[in-house]
Amino acid sequence: MRATVMYSAGDVRIENVPDARLIEPTDALVRVTRACICGSDLWPYKAMEPSETGIIMGHEAIGVVDSVGADVRHIKAGDFVVMPFAWSDGTCEFCHEGLQTSCVHGGFFGNAEIAGAQAEAVRVPLADGTLYALQGGKDEALTASLLTLSDVMGTGHHAAVAAKVAPGRTVAVVGDGAVGLCGVIAARRLGAEQIIIMGRHQDRIALAGEFGATDVVSERGEEAVERVRELTGGFGVHSVLECVGTEQSMHTSVSIVRAGGAVGRVGVPHYEAIPLAQPTFYSNVTVSGGPAPVRAYIEELLPDVLEGRIEPGRVFDRVVGLEEVPDGYRAMNDREALKVMVRP
Amino acid sequence: MRATVMYSAGDVRIENVPDARLIEPTDALVRVTRACICGSDLWPYKAMEPSETGIIMGHEAIGVVDSVGADVRHIKAGDFVVMPFAWSDGTCEFCHEGLQTSCVHGGFFGNAEIAGAQAEAVRVPLADGTLYALQGGKDEALTASLLTLSDVMGTGHHAAVAAKVAPGRTVAVVGDGAVGLCGVIAARRLGAEQIIIMGRHQDRIALAGEFGATDVVSERGEEAVERVRELTGGFGVHSVLECVGTEQSMHTSVSIVRAGGAVGRVGVPHYEAIPLAQPTFYSNVTVSGGPAPVRAYIEELLPDVLEGRIEPGRVFDRVVGLEEVPDGYRAMNDREALKVMVRP
Numbered sequence: 001m002r003a004t005v006m007y008s009a010g011d012v013r014i015e016n017v018p019d020a021r022l023i024e025p026t027d028a029l030v031r032v033t034r035a036c037i038c039g040s041d042l043w044p045y046k047a048m049e050p051s052e053t054g055i056i057m058g059h060e061a062i063g064v065v066d067s068v069g070a071d072v073r074h075i076k077a078g079d080f081v082v083m084p085f086a087w088s089d090g091t092c093e094f095c096h097e098g099l100q101t102s103c104v105h106g107g108f109f110g111n112a113e114i115a116g117a118q119a120e121a122v123r124v125p126l127a128d129g130t131l132y133a134l135q136g137g138k139d140e141a142l143t144a145s146l147l148t149l150s151d152v153m154g155t156g157h158h159a160a161v162a163a164k165v166a167p168g169r170t171v172a173v174v175g176d177g178a179v180g181l182c183g184v185i186a187a188r189r190l191g192a193e194q195i196i197i198m199g200r201h202q203d204r205i206a207l208a209g210e211f212g213a214t215d216v217v218s219e220r221g222e223e224a225v226e227r228v229r230e231l232t233g234g235f236g237v238h239s240v241l242e243c244v245g246t247e248q249s250m251h252t253s254v255s256i257v258r259a260g261g262a263v264g265r266v267g268v269p270h271y272e273a274i275p276l277a278q279p280t281f282y283s284n285v286t287v288s289g290g291p292a293p294v295r296a297y298i299e300e301l302l303p304d305v306l307e308g309r310i311e312p313g314r315v316f317d318r319v320v321g322l323e324e325v326p327d328g329y330r331a332m333n334d335r336e337a338l339k340v341m342v343r344p
Numbered sequence: 345m346r347a348t349v350m351y352s353a354g355d356v357r358i359e360n361v362p363d364a365r366l367i368e369p370t371d372a373l374v375r376v377t378r379a380c381i382c383g384s385d386l387w388p389y390k391a392m393e394p395s396e397t398g399i400i401m402g403h404e405a406i407g408v409v410d411s412v413g414a415d416v417r418h419i420k421a422g423d424f425v426v427m428p429f430a431w432s433d434g435t436c437e438f439c440h441e442g443l444q445t446s447c448v449h450g451g452f453f454g455n456a457e458i459a460g461a462q463a464e465a466v467r468v469p470l471a472d473g474t475l476y477a478l479q480g481g482k483d484e485a486l487t488a489s490l491l492t493l494s495d496v497m498g499t500g501h502h503a504a505v506a507a508k509v510a511p512g513r514t515v516a517v518v519g520d521g522a523v524g525l526c527g528v529i530a531a532r533r534l535g536a537e538q539i540i541i542m543g544r545h546q547d548r549i550a551l552a553g554e555f556g557a558t559d560v561v562s563e564r565g566e567e568a569v570e571r572v573r574e575l576t577g578g579f580g581v582h583s584v585l586e587c588v589g590t591e592q593s594m595h596t597s598v599s600i601v602r603a604g605g606a607v608g609r610v611g612v613p614h615y616e617a618i619p620l621a622q623p624t625f626y627s628n629v630t631v632s633g634g635p636a637p638v639r640a641y642i643e644e645l646l647p648d649v650l651e652g653r654i655e656p657g658r659v660f661d662r663v664v665g666l667e668e669v670p671d672g673y674r675a676m677n678d679r680e681a682l683k684v685m686v687r688p
Contacts, residue, residue: 094603102603102627162630250621259438259446262632269625273617277594281613281634283446286506288606290628 002344003119004057004325008050012326017056020121025069028127030083034147035117035342036060036316037328038085039177040268041110045329051112058118058342059085059109060150062143065131072127079133083117083124084295085109085151090129098296103129108291118325120344132298136306144313144341145305148182152339153301153312154294155266156182156241160190162264162289163239167191170232173213174253175243176204178315178339179266181211183241185310188212192239196231198224198252204338207314221248228256237261242289247271259283266292316341346688347463348401348669352394356670361400364465369413372471374427378491379461379686380404380660381672382429383521384612385454389673395456402462402686403429403453404494406487409475416471423477427461427468428639429453429495434473442640447473452635462669464688476642480650488657488685489649492526496683497645497656498638499610500526500585504534506608506633507583511535514576517557518597519587520548522659522683523610525555527585529654532556536583540575542568542596548682551658565592572600581605586633591615603627610636660685 003017022029035058044055061083068075075081088095088103095103105126110116115123124130134146145153156179165171171192173183176199187195188211196215197208205216217227229236236258242249245267253263254276266289274280274287304310318337320328321344328340347361366373379402388399405427412419419425432439432447439447449470454460459467468474478490489497500523509515515536517527520543531539532555540559541552549560561571573580580602586593589611597607598620610633618624618631648654662681664672665688672684 097604099604099628162628260441260443265625269621271621273619274621274631275617277613277615277618281609284443284506284632284634284637286630286632287618288628288630288632290625293628 001120002322003115004322005054006044006048006057007054009044009046009048012045012057012329014323014325020115020119020123022067022069023123024125025071026126026128027069028072028075028124028131029066029121030061030063030081030124031066031121032061032063032117032119032344034062034143035344036147036151037118037325037332037340037342038151039179041329042333043268045333055110055112056115056119057110058116060147061117061122062147062150066121068127075127075131075133080138081131081133082146082149082298083122083131084154086291086295087125087130088295089126095129098293100293100295101291118322118342120322130295132295142305144316145311147341148312148315149294149298149301149305151294152178152315153182153185154297155179155292156243157186157297157301158292159183159241159243159264159266159289160186160239162262163241164262164286165190165192165239168193169238170194171239171241172196172198172228172237172256173241173243174198174249175267176201176208177243180241180243181208181315182312183243184208184211184213185312187239187241189304189310196228196237201335221252224252225255232258235259239264241266243267245269251275254280254285254287257285262286262288265289315339319343345464346666347459348666349398350388350392350401351398353388353390353392356389356673358667358669364459364463364467366411366413367467368469369415370470370472371413372416372419372468372475373410373465374405374407374425374468375410375465376405376407376461376463376688378406378487379688380491380495381462381669381676381684381686382495383523385673386677387612389677399454399456400459400463401454402460404491405461405466406491406494410465412471419471419475419477424482425475425477426490426493426642427466427475428498430635430639431469431474432639433470439473442637444637444639445635462686464666474639476639486649488660489655491685492656492659493638493642493645493649495638496522496659497526497529498641499523499636500587501530501641501645502636503527503585503587503608503610503633504530504583506606507585508606509534509536509583512537513582514538515583515585516540516542516572516581516600517585517587518542518593519611520545520552521587524585524587525552525659526656527587528552528555528557529656531583531585533648533654540572540581545679565596568596569599576602579603583608585610587611589613595619598624598629598631601629606630606632609633659683663687
């Protein structure tokens with residue numbers, strides 16, 4: 001089958017690879033109808049050490065189940081499914097708590113162990129725990145939004161939950177990528193009164209406004225902190241959604257949060273420690289977040305997608321076939337595209 | 345009047361100072377019946393830069409109101425009061441949220457601006473917001489426990505709340521000082537099932553056991569982390585109460601918390617950044633806490649003190665008169681005393 005293989009920073013190829021197939025009796029084989037390129041895929045695109053075998057990329061997909069292993073009980077051939085970026089058994093104590101990204105038998109797609117979904121098909125371990133079978137929802141107009149339930153919409157929602165967004169609260173979203181924009185949707189959906197989008201790309205900021213952002217801060221560093229304070233009576237915001245993951249964005253995040261407030265971090269951290277441990281102590285700031293248990297959130301977010309109350313699929317601004325995926329990486333890395341949908 | 349003045353590390357003197365008096369119309373003058381030496385007082389005792397004027401120390405007290413300013417409405421002369429370690433107006437939005445330690449008009453006792461309570465009397469700013477008037481409770485047997493509501497019991501409770509202690513949870517308390525021991529009381533009171541006390545002082549560990557600790561870990565560093573994992577099925581604890589504030593104790597705290605768990609930090613931080621930002625991200629760990637809004641907690645904790653369900657006053661193992669306070673500092677610093685009560 002055709003699949004996207006990354007060999008080193010900047011080196012993404014579409015190749016013939018052995019067909020994805022059932023290995024464990026708990027597996028499902030899913031024919032990918034849509035996949036994505038993720039902002040987090042750009043980290044290895046910038047910095048991956050050369051690999052001889054390469055890695056089959058991609059951790060977000062929707063598709064149709066082709067076949068299932070002997071021990072799969074609930075998922076069946078023909079199901080239209082969302083594939084969250086993490087696979088999980090659905091039965092361990094972490095899964096029961098709704099923290100499927102810490103499943104004791106689980107893991108992530110698109111790495112040296114488990115092939116990814118930027119491919120014609122993908123092997124999904126622990127299919128019953130991992131996959132979410134959609135009843136209906138095959139309306140083409142909803143495809144893009146359903147696809148976001150595999151990662152970015154659930155991740156933006158997780159940032160908002162970790163940052164304790166609640167009705168009437170003030171919120172800042174650090175980062176205007178696809179996750180940040182979904183964070184705006186999530187913050188509004190949870191009732192935030194003021195939503196400050198922090199970013200500098202005009203088209204993304206415009207979309208953030210349509211999603212519910214009330215203010216824009218395009219400054220950086222200390223100036224950005226001052227602007228947020230000006231916009232919030234000097235106090236900072238109740239909730240910060242950290243959707244970038246750099247040292248600077250984390251520094252900004254803990255600088256703009258109000259006393260007693262919370263930072264929900266979902267940007268993959270490229271920093272070793274959380275800065276400003278003393279000021280955040282004196283102001284009783286909470287720092288929370290991590291890889292979103294998107295599997296847990298599908299049920300909550302799905303009705304709003306199906307009924308059109310939220311339209312996270314609007315973050316996609318380019319659709320490519322599998323053969324054009326390398327150019328999709330380039331376009332996202334050059335900030336030419338916001339988020340790329342892949343149609344294998 | 346007589347008061348405790350610290351001039352530099354190790355230099356604590358009892359001196360005649362100008363009498364405490366009303367200055368603002370919102371002040372109360374409180375005759376101190378009991379004060380304490382706090383673990384946090386040992387930080388300046390170890391490291392204070394020399395000061396010509398010195399600092400009148402002490403931020404925990406109970407006492408009797410001597411007189412009040414013209415604008416004080418609720419507190420009145422003769423009231424028996426708890427003085428929390430922070431003063432607060434009781435009316436700003438932070439006070440309304442129960443975060444009095446971030447009061448926009450508030451501050452802390454025992455520093456260069458506001459004299460402390462290791463003295464015959466103390467001036468209390470914003471008396472109506474700051475002081476809690478006890479109805480009854482003058483039973484001598486309760487004095488010690490009531491005194492802990494001014495800081496250590498409220499602080500231990502805050503650590504437990506920040507660490508999301510709840511019925512059935514597993515808890516580790518890092519530090520066997522007075523706050524850590526109160527953290528054990530708080531964790532048990534909130535229904536924790538397993539409470540691991542981490543410390544190495546036999547008498548304190550014994551008291552922790554009486555307060556409800558179920559396990560003891562006396563190792564340090566990596567060995568301590570392994571011991572906690574052994575005691576918790578390999579996962580770590582749901583809730584960590586960080587009651588020390590050193591780089592090492594914070595490192596241990598974020599190393600022993602379970603995926604999806606929380607660290608409640610109340611030890612005054614002597615570290616610049618919160619370590620292990622990547623592993624705590626991947627395991628969705630929450631870090632929270634700060635100076636406890638003890639004023640907010642008095643109402644909740646008081647019935648349990650009055651009815652003897654909790655006995656935090658047992659953390660005091662020495663009572664001194666004002667003239668002996670310097671030796672009290674020495675004894676606490678030498679770990680000869682756990683917590684010293686001052687009877688001016």
